[in-house]
Amino acid sequence: MGEIIPRWEWRTFGKEFGVGEERIKAHELALFKKSSEKYILSRKSNENCKIRDDLMDIKSLKQVNEDKLEQWYPTMKLTFPLKKEDIANLFKNFFKVEVPKFERDEYTYDQYLDELVGKCPDLEIVNVYKERSIYTIKETTVEIAETTFNGKANRTICVEHIDPKLVMQVVKELGVEKYPNINYLKAMKEAVGMEAWVK
Numbered sequence: 583m584g585e586i587i588p589r590w591e592w593r594t595f596g597k598e599f600g601v602g603e604e605r606i607k608a609h610e611l612a613l614f615k616k617s618s619e620k621y622i623l624s625r626k627s628n629e630n631c632k633i634r635d636d637l638m639d640i641k642s643l644k645q646v647n648e649d650k651l652e653q654w655y656p657t658m659k660l661t662f663p664l665k666k667e668d669i670a671n672l673f674k675n676f677f678k679v680e681v682p683k684f685e686r687d688e689y690t691y692d693q694y695l696d697e698l699v700g701k702c703p704d705l706e707i708v709n710v711y712k713e714r715s716i717y718t719i720k721e722t723t724v725e726i727a728e729t730t731f732n733g734k735a736n737r738t739i740c741v742e743h744i745d746p747k748l749v750m751q752v753v754k755e756l757g758v759e760k761y762p763n764i765n766y767l768k769a770m771k772e773a774v775g776m777e778a779w780v781k
Contacts, residue, residue, distance in 0.1 A: 588644055589723075590651045590746040592753050594761040595738045595769045599726075602739065602758035606717055606724055613716040618709070620695070621766070623776055625704040626678035628767055630654060632710070636662055636691060640676060643765075650763045651746050663688040669698065679704045708732055708770050722752045731773040738769070 619634040630641040640658040647653075658676070660668055666684040673681045682698050689698065699705050714727040722743040729736045739758065743749050753759050771778055 586656060587744050588653045588655045589742045589744055590647070590653050590749050591740060591742050591765070592649075592651055592749050592763055593738055593740040593765055594758065595736055595764050596761065597737060599737075599739050599758060599761070602756045602761075603726060605756045606719070606726055606739065609717045609719055609724075611715055612718050613714075615712070615714045615716065617712050617714075619712070621708045621710055621770060622677070622699055623706045623708060623767065623771055623774070624677040624679060625706075625776060627676060629657075629676045630765075630767055631672075631676065633691070638662075638664070640672075642676075647746055649746065649750050651749055652763065652765055653746075654765075662691045662694065664694055669694070673698075673702075677702075677705060706774060706776060708774055710770070719756075720748065720752055722748055724752065724756075731770050734773050736769060736773065738764075738766075 617634055619632045622631045622633070628643060632639055638658075638660040639656070641654040642657045644653045644655040665688050666686065669684070669689065670681045673679050679702055682702065685697075686693065695707060699707060709732050711730045712727050714725050717724045722741050725740045727738045727740070729738060741749050741752050741756070768778060
């Protein structure tokens, strides 16, 4: 595997995005994706943990620059069944919650969610559905996505690239720089009534 170069991300959530959405849709649609995922939110941390296609994917916020762009770094990918040692690491070092008592050496997808995550008062499972319309604008990846968090509808637009200056250039050309930068975790926690975690 080659070196992973984290992307810088600008993202916001809302019902509509005015001229910015019009300017994005003026470009040719490059890709359309649908996905159903589960996110695990923790009241004690802001790690981005999602499960899609039997793969648990965890990203950590590496840094935030002067333009409020966020750089998320992939820190762990795990497939089911999960070994209890890996789960202990997740709970202690990523979710920052008490490690559960294990009754098995490894856990299937359903066992992990039902017996461990679902019984932890500081964790919450959010069912997420996404319909993502993806565009390429000046080498950046730009998307408009229709989402639901536990059935509650929301919309998001995003600009990503490894070069933060290029991200901000495209954000300004789209005319959306006035919108706040809101990541998935913040939007989800607000949607389900979980207080944002602050260091």
